Structure formats: C-alpha cells, structure tokens
Amino acid sequence: MSHPSELWLPRRRHLLAAGAALGGLSLAGCAGAPxxxxxxxxxVVVGGGFGGATAARYLRLWGGQVEVTLVERNxxxxxxxxxxxxxxxxxQMADITRGYDGLRAIGxxxxxxxxxxxxxAARKLRLASGGELAYDRLIxxxxxxFMTEQVGGLAAALESGRxxxxxxAGPQTLALRRQLxxxxxxxxxxxxxxxxxxxxxxxxxxxxxxxxxxxKQAKPRSKVxxxxxxxxVQSKKALFERAFAQHYKGLLEYRPNSELKEVADGVAKLxxxxxxxxxxxxxxxxxxxxxxRSAGLVNVNNRWAGVHWQTMESTAAPGIHVLGDxxxxxxxxxxxxxxxxxxxxxxxxxxxxxxxxxxxxPTPVVMNTCYSFxxxxxxVHVATVHQYxxxxxxxKTVPGSGGVSAAANQVEGKIALSWxxxxxxxxxx
Ligand SMILES: Cc1cc2nc3c(=O)[nH]c(=O)nc-3n(C[C@H](O)[C@H](O)[C@H](O)COP(=O)(O)OP(=O)(O)OC[C@H]3O[C@@H](n4cnc5c(N)ncnc54)[C@H](O)[C@@H]3O)c2cc1C
Numbered sequence: 001m002s003h004p005s006e007l008w009l010p011r012r013r014h015l016l017a018a019g020a021a022l023g024g025l026s027l028a029g030c031a032g033a034p035x036x037x038x039x040x041x042x043x044v045v046v047g048g049g050f051g052g053a054t055a056a057r058y059l060r061l062w063g064g065q066v067e068v069t070l071v072e073r074n075x076x077x078x079x080x081x082x083x084x085x086x087x088x089x090x091x092q093m094a095d096i097t098r099g100y101d102g103l104r105a106i107g108x109x110x111x112x113x114x115x116x117x118x119x120x121a122a123r124k125l126r127l128a129s130g131g132e133l134a135y136d137r138l139i140x141x142x143x144x145x146f147m148t149e150q151v152g153g154l155a156a157a158l159e160s161g162r163x164x165x166x167x168x169a170g171p172q173t174l175a176l177r178r179q180l181x182x183x184x185x186x187x188x189x190x191x192x193x194x195x196x197x198x199x200x201x202x203x204x205x206x207x208x209x210x211x212x213x214x215x216k217q218a219k220p221r222s223k224v225x226x227x228x229x230x231x232x233v234q235s236k237k238a239l240f241e242r243a244f245a246q247h248y249k250g251l252l253e254y255r256p257n258s259e260l261k262e263v264a265d266g267v268a269k270l271x272x273x274x275x276x277x278x279x280x281x282x283x284x285x286x287x288x289x290x291x292x293r294s295a296g297l298v299n300v301n302n303r304w305a306g307v308h309w310q311t312m313e314s315t316a317a318p319g320i321h322v323l324g325d326x327x328x329x330x331x332x333x334x335x336x337x338x339x340x341x342x343x344x345x346x347x348x349x350x351x352x353x354x355x356x357x358x359x360x361x362p363t364p365v366v367m368n369t370c371y372s373f374x375x376x377x378x379x380v381h382v383a384t385v386h387q388y389x390x391x392x393x394x395x396k397t398v399p400g401s402g403g404v405s406a407a408a409n410q411v412e413g414k415i416a417l418s419w420x421x422x423x424x425x426x427x428x429x
Pocket of ligand 1: 046047048049050051052071072073074079080081082083084113114115116141142143144166167168169199200203207289291323324325326335336337338339340369370371372
C-alpha cells in the first residue's frame with residue numbers, strides 16, 4: 001500500500017513521487033498508472049463490492065489511460081450471492097471469498113483503507129489512515145447500512161452477537177451457520193424480513209429454504225418461521241410458495257404482515273405477537289451506507305442516493321457517481337449484485353467519455369438475473385432488461401423482455417453456480 005502522504009499531491013508531483021518511490025522505474029504497468037499514453041484523469045472508487053470492483057476493472061479495461069484507485073476497508077471480497085448456501089452448510093466460506101489481485105494485475109491501485117469524508121467542492125477525500133486522495137471523478141459504491149434505530153433493542157442484540165443478520169457476507173455468515181449447528185433438534189429458527197426496499201428481494205426466502213433444507217436433514221424436529229413485514233413474498237412468489245409447500249411442509253411456516261418492532265432477550269416482538277426463537281436472524285431495515293450520507297449524496301426519502309441514470313452521476317453532487325445498493329432504484333430495478341455490476345459499466349463508460357470530453361451513450365441498457373436456491377441443488381431465476389428512456393430520464397423495463405422460471409430445477413442450480421463464478425470474475429478479474 002502506498003503511503004497516504006504521497007496520494008494527495010497535485011497530479012504531476014504525485015506521479016513523480018510514485019516514480020521516485022519505485023526507484024525511478026517506468027510507470028507503465030504499475031498500480032493505478034495509465035498504460036499506453038498520458039493520463040486522461042484520476043478516478044477514485046470507494047467500495048470494492050460488486051459495484052465498485054466492476055467500475056474499477058472496466059475503467060481500466062475500457063479507459064486504459066485512466067488512473068484508478070480503489071479504496072476498500074476489507075482485505076477480501078466476500079460474496080453475498082451463494083452465502084445462503086454457506087448458511088445451509090452446502091458451501092464453505094472459501095467458495096464465496098475472492099481477493100483483489102485480479103484488479104491489481106490490470107493496474108488498479110487497491111488501497112485497504114476506509115474513506116471517512118468527501119470534500120466534493122475540492123474534489124478530494126479523507127482516509128481513516130490519515131491521508132487524503134484527490135480525484136477528477138469519484139465513484140461511490142458503499143452498499144447499505146442498517147437502520148437499527150427502527151427496531152427497539154436491535155442494535156444491542158446485534159452487538160452482543162445474540163442476534164445475527166447475515167446481510168453483509170463475512171463473519172456474520174459464519175456466525176449464523178454456527179448458531180444453526182449449535183441449535184438443538186426441535187429448536188426454532190426465525191428470520192424477520194423488513195418492508196421493501198431492501199438488498200436482494202428474494203434473498204430472505206432463499207435463506208429460509210437453505211436453513212430448512214439443512215434442518216430437514218440434520219434436525220428434523222425443528223421449525224423455520226419466516227416473519228415478513230410485507231403482505232406477501234417479494235420476489236418469485238409462486239415459486240417460493242411452491243417450494244415451501246413441496247419441500248418444507250410442517251417444517252417452515254410463512255407469516256406475512258409480521259413486522260418486527262422490538263428485540264428483547266432474544267424474543268422477537270411483533271405488533272400482535274411475541275416469538276421466542278433459538279436462532280433469531282433479523283434482516284434489519286436498510287438505507288444507503290454511511291459514507292453516502294456523510295458525503296451528502298442521500299437525497300431521496302432521507303435514505304437513498306439519487307442519480308442521473310445516463311451516467312450514474314449523483315443528483316446531489318456533480319463529479320460523484322453512485323452505484324449499486326446505495327442508489328434510489330429506477331422502477332422494478334432490484335438491489336442486486338448483478339444490477340450493481342451493470343450500474344458500474346454504465347458509470348465506467350460515462351466517466352471515460354466525460355474525462356475525454358466526449359458525449360455519453362444516449363441509451364444505455366442494463367439487465368439483471370437473480371437466481372435463488374430452493375433446495376441444495378434446485379434453483380429458480382427471474383430476469384429483467386432495462387433501457388434508458390431519454391424522455392423520462394430513467395431506466396424502464398423493456399416490454400416482453402426477461403422472465404421467470406416455470407419450476408425449480410437442477411439445471412438452473414448448476415447455472416446459478418456458473419453465474420456466480422462468472423460475475424465474480426467479471427467484477428474482480
Ligand atoms: C443473502 C444475500 C444473497 C444475495 N444473493 C444475490 C444473488 O444471488 N444475486 C445478486 O445479484 N445479488 C444478490 N445479493 C445482493 C448483493 O449482494 C448486493 O446487491 C450487492 O452486494 C450490492 O453491491 P454494492 O457494490 O452496492 O455493495 P457491496 O457489495 O455491499 O459493496 C460495498 C463495499 O463498500 C465497502 N465500503 C463501504 N463503505 C466504505 C468506506 N467508507 N470506505 C471503504 N470501503 C467502504 C464495503 O466494505 C463493501 O465491500 C444478495 C444479498 C444477500 C444479503
């Protein structure tokens with residue numbers, strides 16, 4: 001990692017300092033440096049998840065002469081997609097963990113650090129390690145944070161480890177797996193789902209299926225309770241309802257309109273009911289991550305970041321592009337890894353053209369496919385295609401495009417695993 005003090009020098013001095021640090025070696029091919037000509041600009045990307053990693057990669061693949069720095073607080077990328085299979089014991093953490101070397105190999109400067117503040121007027125940001133980074137354009141892809149204040153006692157319950165969310169993959173995924181392994185046969189696992197919108201609409205129902213698949217096999221006297229704040233299943237409704245009835249009858253119970261109000265001593269308090277669970281898995285209400293808020297990018301419902309869809313540039317701060325789950329979505333656009341990857345490509349293409357002083361693509365198109373496992377081997381999918389509508393300045397679904405599985409099947413289970421492998425490579429190299 002470069003010493004932060006190098007990083008906020010004016011551009012020419014910055015390159016000289018980097019060259020000096022390398023003992024006068026040519027900059028061609030070194031981290032963050034342009035290859036094949038003079039630099040057309042410095043882009044800093046914050047967040048190395050699906051959105052940020054993809055943006056950093058495609059800025060280099062398509063831009064060539066863009067200096068790209070990626071700031072990510074974690075050492076490794078841990079994927080939420082497929083993490084429900086880890087919770088069920090059908091995959092391991094190593095299967096969903098990837099490094100950032102693929103990005104380094106194509107010239108992205110990867111800094112393990114945390115961005116603590118953004119000065120949009122001065123076009124620079126501050127790092128937790130103490131330095132500052134200057135940029136010509138900034139891409140912010142920090143994902144989500146939780147609105148724990150909306151559920152009494154939740155912050156303390158999560159802090160104590162008694163309650164887990166498992167909605168950011170990593171230690172929480174493992175903690176949930178361990179709680180399930182330690183649960184007695186005959187115990188109760190309860191998952192609470194917040195009102196939409198939240199990260200990955202089908203994710204909680206997939207998780208319920210994966211936990212039920214594990215318990216059916218290992219602890220068949222147990223029970224899975226799905227406590228949904230929404231009036232109905234939020235994605236692939238008929239397919240999940242069929243899976244609940246076909247595979248988990250008597251084991252899994254789905255309760256709509258069951259919003260979590262409070263957590264006390266491991267008891268989930270709903271509006272009209274208290275639920276005692278051995279393993280309480282709370283998916284908290286969500287908003288754009290803290291950095292989006294502190295950078296002044298949150299301007300929709302005090303919760304999400306608004307963007308100009310043609311470029312993903314913030315509607316609150318010029319020169320800053322926002323991607324992925326932090327964004328207030330266009331109609332029918334899910335908060336998914338696949339969609340964050342697509343946002344990133346729209347942004348990368350636009351940023352390169354803007355740095356070159358060229359016109360941006362007038363009609364970008366993005367698509368999304370979300371696979372969900374309903375047993376350890378059977379999966380279902382839903383797909384959509386979204387085209388930018390210049391008149392309405394937003395993405396709209398293309399009539400007749402996309403679709404949903406007719407029924408869960410093993411072929412789609414294999415395709416779902418291939419999809420994950422492909423998107424990890426596409427985002428990280
Ligand atoms: C259980 C589960 C299953 C899912 N399954 C699927 C699926 O099958 N298919 C699918 O497409 N999507 C799925 N998703 C959704 C998907 O994980 C998210 O939509 C996706 O991760 C969003 O990408 P992002 O880049 O916006 O955010 P993230 O991937 O969360 O990346 C944000 C990154 O920013 C970093 N960061 C934040 N703030 C800072 C800061 N200040 N400084 C430095 N770094 C920072 C974080 O450490 C993080 O690495 C699933 C989600 C869950 C929870």
